[in-house]
Amino acid sequence: MWIESIPNFSEGRDAETLEALKRSVEGIPGVYRLGFEADPDHHRSVMTLAGEPTALVEALVRVSRVAVERIDLRRHQGTHPRIGAVDVIPFVPLSGASLPDAVSVSRRLGERLAAELQLPVFYYEASALKPERKNLAAVRRGQFEGLADRMAKDPPDVGPIRPHPSAGAVAVGARRPLIAFNAYLDTQDLAVAERVARAVRHSSGGLAGVKALAMDTRPSQGMVQVSMNLVDYPTTPLPRALDLVRVEAQRWGTRVVRTELIGFMPMAAVEDIVRHYLGLWDFDRFRIVEEAVRQATDQS
Amino acid sequence: MWIESIPNFSEGRDAETLEALKRSVEGIPGVYRLGFEADPDHHRSVMTLAGEPTALVEALVRVSRVAVERIDLRRHQGTHPRIGAVDVIPFVPLSGASLPDAVSVSRRLGERLAAELQLPVFYYEASALKPERKNLAAVRRGQFEGLADRMAKDPPDVGPIRPHPSAGAVAVGARRPLIAFNAYLDTQDLAVAERVARAVRHSSGGLAGVKALAMDTRPSQGMVQVSMNLVDYPTTPLPRALDLVRVEAQRWGTRVVRTELIGFMPMAAVEDIVRHYLGLWDFDRFRIVEEAVRQATDQS
Known part of the structure; x- marks a missing residue:
């Protein structure tokens, strides 16, 4: 274990x-x-x-x-x-x-x-x-x-x-695995990041298990950041949180330029990402050839 | 090896x-x-x-x-x-x-x-x-x-x-790893699948390393399929092929409902999918906690 x-x-x-x-x-x-x-x-x-x-x-x-x-x-x-x-x-x-x-x-x-x-x-x-x-x-x-x-x-x-x-x-x-995940917005306007964070985080009416804060990363990154913790993964999977950030950013005329993972994500999160964005409903880790080999090796 | x-x-x-x-x-x-x-x-x-x-x-x-x-x-x-x-x-x-x-x-x-x-x-x-x-x-x-x-x-x-x-x-x-990957379109019109396949496949002006065929999967699936082989992965990553299928499908008033993986995909393809759809530019397999544990175990 x-x-x-x-x-x-x-x-x-x-x-x-x-x-x-x-x-x-x-x-x-x-x-x-x-x-x-x-x-x-x-x-x-x-x-x-x-x-x-x-x-x-x-x-x-x-x-x-x-x-x-x-x-x-x-x-x-x-x-x-x-x-x-x-x-x-x-x-x-x-x-x-x-x-x-x-x-x-x-x-x-x-x-x-x-x-x-x-x-x-x-x-x-x-x-x-x-x-x-x-x-x-x-x-x-x-x-x-x-x-x-x-x-x-x-x-x-x-x-x-x-x-x-x-x-x-x-x-x-x-605690359960937590995914710490940041989205950079294509804007210098910290108020936009605050509005997006508020729309996404659970405590102000957003998604279950999502904590979100606006971070002023203008000095180092030249743009603002929405910093998220997904604390009830997989109830609220990462793609759902990111899609909502994207929709909300668009409402304010901006978009997610890139994202950032702090630490690690569980393999289950990767499975969700592949299923969600490819529409590959039945994907799991054992469709990855290296995982299939490892599973075969472990069972032998 | x-x-x-x-x-x-x-x-x-x-x-x-x-x-x-x-x-x-x-x-x-x-x-x-x-x-x-x-x-x-x-x-x-x-x-x-x-x-x-x-x-x-x-x-x-x-x-x-x-x-x-x-x-x-x-x-x-x-x-x-x-x-x-x-x-x-x-x-x-x-x-x-x-x-x-x-x-x-x-x-x-x-x-x-x-x-x-x-x-x-x-x-x-x-x-x-x-x-x-x-x-x-x-x-x-x-x-x-x-x-x-x-x-x-x-x-x-x-x-x-x-x-x-x-x-x-x-x-x-x-040969290099090949990804066999099918996209189902929300239409009964096989001609649409043929047009999409033609737009995507290398031999008729599409993406390098992509083979594509329209398949009549109406009897079993109730819709048509674009069946692809990505033979020069990772030169042409899977997200690029799927995105083009989505854009072309939209031109004919339809969309990709779901996809299907035949056999296995390499971990490198999974890395690409996560990078592409999350905008998580520096993602690699060692950001997956299970992989990080395995790497640590192997090196000890």
């Missing part, structure tokens, strides 16, 4: 710390680092790991230990909300795993972070023990700076009842 | 022979049967094999032996042109293999079919030794019935200079 985890660290600048985080997950049999990106503006980094549950939990304990030792939130500033040195650790089921499997792995990690690193742990999303903690934004409210006051009334799910002095607390939770 | 082969047999009806063909390639380590489809109308069957060169050649010798023993072209009728019991054996390079690799495997098979089964072998496409044999249609001209006369003037590349009395001859050759 394979689980993916995408820990977020409140450090995006110090090369030594970034290197130490990377090194800490190396050489653990059964776990693989698929990616690691640091963002100096957000002062934040994101690692993508995949592996068998036991190996994955071990890797996450090790990398969290490095984060706790090296990252001091008392001296951290960034635009992205955060409550901890290792701020949030999402778990996503991969092939052969279910969401409850990912929940159970998240709880195993939470217990170890509390016991071995003295980190207060808040379970969120599918792992939440309290309904008001399902939403990660609610768990992060008040951020690191407001954590001590908040925890006095609102204790964590496991671990110390006070924040770790330098490393704060951590949000740990299982 | 992996090579695909798609041998075509002049038998699509006799269940015992079809079963014997299938069984003959089983239990050979290193070769996998991905598919086997028999068409009773065409009286023809198509097997898809993939494997390491040596195992693949062995499997093809065995299945060809069964075809030679059980299929008698003197009693065979079908709408599809054919010269032999095992009529044509294409080789396609898969991951890690090049077209010259596939040519070299095709020649190894040709030598064995000539020596062990007394089959005359014509090398075609990338394996052709004479330019006029590059085109499979030219190799099949006159079919089985005209083979003795034709071979008297035009000897095969290897093997006996006369046809095998019951099994004819065989065309063996390496």
Whole structure:
């Protein structure tokens, strides 16, 4: 059984710390680092790991230990909300795993972070023990700076009842695969991107499971961006969200020039894209010759 | 190194022979049967094999032996042109293999079919030794019935200079992956499908590497079909061909309702589809989480 985890660290600048985080997950049999990106503006980094549950939990304990030792939130500033040195650790089921499997792995990690690193742990999303903690934004409210006051009334799910002095607390939770996907519009008008984002996102009347924000990417890209998270894939597949962005952009006299995928998309999303845009209704991954070969090899 | 082969047999009806063909390639380590489809109308069957060169050649010798023993072209009728019991054996390079690799495997098979089964072998496409044999249609001209006369003037590349009395001859050759792809039009008018096919296919002024025919699929599907072979993929990617079919269909007041993939498509085609229809310019297979995991696993 394979689980993916995408820990977020409140450090995006110090090369030594970034290197130490990377090194800490190396050489653990059964776990693989698929990616690691640091963002100096957000002062934040994101690692993508995949592996068998036991190996994955071990890797996450090790990398969290490095984060706790090296990252001091008392001296951290960034635009992205955060409550901890290792701020949030999402778990996503991969092939052969279910969401409850990912929940159970998240709880195993939470217990170890509390016991071995003295980190207060808040379970969120599918792992939440309290309904008001399902939403990660609610768990992060008040951020690191407001954590001590908040925890006095609102204790964590496991671990110390006070924040770790330098490393704060951590949000740990299982969720479905999320597709992070941006569309660039052929305009300099940020208000157009805002209108399109509003039309598409669930919270203002758009598509179920779609979060969308207008981003001012004029300085780096010369045009504006609609940034989306598809959080209930495959209920709302990517082609439906993109088609609606295209229709809405057209209403304002502009169009989608190109798109951008952040991180990875599941193979199921690729199947949907092929089915949708080709009208190839019965397409699945085993019509790809390399997948068919692999399936044959695995079964032999 | 992996090579695909798609041998075509002049038998699509006799269940015992079809079963014997299938069984003959089983239990050979290193070769996998991905598919086997028999068409009773065409009286023809198509097997898809993939494997390491040596195992693949062995499997093809065995299945060809069964075809030679059980299929008698003197009693065979079908709408599809054919010269032999095992009529044509294409080789396609898969991951890690090049077209010259596939040519070299095709020649190894040709030598064995000539020596062990007394089959005359014509090398075609990338394996052709004479330019006029590059085109499979030219190799099949006159079919089985005209083979003795034709071979008297035009000897095969290897093997006996006369046809095998019951099994004819065989065309063996390496080619690039081919995508066989059909588009159904929302019309009963076969003339429209013919006009669209003519606009798209290379030989009448359309796209490089695209073969296209109108097919009367009204009896089974209630609408007509444009049947395409993309023979020079990825020079002419599938989205370009489909987009042109859509534009041409619109000119005649109709549209593509759905499409159909025959056999398999390479992962490279899937990458193109995602890039093209999402405008996701830098997409490749390693942005699919399952592929990224597999790559990480393979490299560890």
